[in-house]
Amino acid sequence: MAERATHRDRLRALEFEAFVAGAGGRLLHTATLLTGEPSHPPGAYARAERLLHAALARTYADWDGPHGGDPYDLARRELALRFAREGRRHQRPRGGPLDRLTPVERLVLVLRVYEEVGEEQTAALLGLPGDRVRAVCARAVAALRAPRRDAGPGRASSHGRAGQRAARGPGAAP
Amino acid sequence: MSAGRRDPREEQVRRMLDGPHPALPPDLAAWAVLRGGRRLRRRRAVRRTAGLLLALALSALLVWAGVEQPWESEPAQVTPPLQGW
Numbered sequence: 001m002a003e004r005a006t007h008r009d010r011l012r013a014l015e016f017e018a019f020v021a022g023a024g025g026r027l028l029h030t031a032t033l034l035t036g037e038p039s040h041p042p043g044a045y046a047r048a049e050r051l052l053h054a055a056l057a058r059t060y061a062d063w064d065g066p067h068g069g070d071p072y073d074l075a076r077r078e079l080a081l082r083f084a085r086e087g088r089r090h091q092r093p094r095g096g097p098l099d100r101l102t103p104v105e106r107l108v109l110v111l112r113v114y115e116e117v118g119e120e121q122t123a124a125l126l127g128l129p130g131d132r133v134r135a136v137c138a139r140a141v142a143a144l145r146a147p148r149r150d151a152g153p154g155r156a157s158s159h160g161r162a163g164q165r166a167a168r169g170p171g172a173a174p
Numbered sequence: 175m176s177a178g179r180r181d182p183r184e185e186q187v188r189r190m191l192d193g194p195h196p197a198l199p200p201d202l203a204a205w206a207v208l209r210g211g212r213r214l215r216r217r218r219a220v221r222r223t224a225g226l227l228l229a230l231a232l233s234a235l236l237v238w239a240g241v242e243q244p245w246e247s248e249p250a251q252v253t254p255p256l257q258g259w
Binding site: 061 | 181183184186187188190191192193194195196197198199202203204205206207208209210211213214217
């Protein structure tokens with residue numbers, strides 16, 4: 001009985017290691033986007049590594065649990081929920097491509113745009129209404145497309161080229 | 175989901191985000207297996223203990239019911255009044 005259990009555990013560990021070897025790079029990239037850290041050089045994304053580490057441990061524990069389904073979805077879900085829980089700690093800009101955004105904007109943008117999770121699924125995962133997800137996503141996209149301004153408190157100021165560009169209606173893009 | 179209704183601005187942002195993947199730390203999976211395995215074993219132990227306690231409680235109930243037989247009506251404790259002597 002115990003022997004069979006350890007055999008099953010070993011199989012599960014092998015499966016899991018194959019999964020991490022395949023999907024780990026993408027998951028770590030997602031984690032660096034969330035934490036707002038640059039994805040190189042190695043060592044510049046310690047927080048992302050820690051986040052992914054915890055999410056993967058949970059993924060392993062839930063590997064053939066009641067959730068079942070796609071392990072990538074499971075890992076991404078863990079990553080997102082964990083980040084949502086500790087979002088406040090990731091507020092300071094750290095030099096990554098998304099460090100201008102707030103943690104919630106980053107989370108919604110990464111899920112919706114980079115990971116291409118559906119709007120309803122994102123809303124259900126984060127416990128937010130669907131229109132709020134849409135609004136946050138649109139705001140984040142607008143903020144990212146605006147030219148970077150390093151000094152200055154408000155990225156949402158409504159004058160200058162940034163404001164004009166962000167204020168353009170949908171469908172008016174070139 | 176549906177690729178047809180994709181906003182070109184979102185597409186541009188997606189390309190911006192889609193850089194090269196960072197290098198994975200070599201012991202990531204092993205660490206996750208270690209930590210996750212600990213969690214898994216703890217969860218199993220909790221489940222086993224809960225099952226054991228439940229079985230214990232159930233058998234105690236059965237033994238008590240067998241001995242006590244609470245569905246039997248109690249013998250009358252009150253003696254009938256003595257009359258005619």
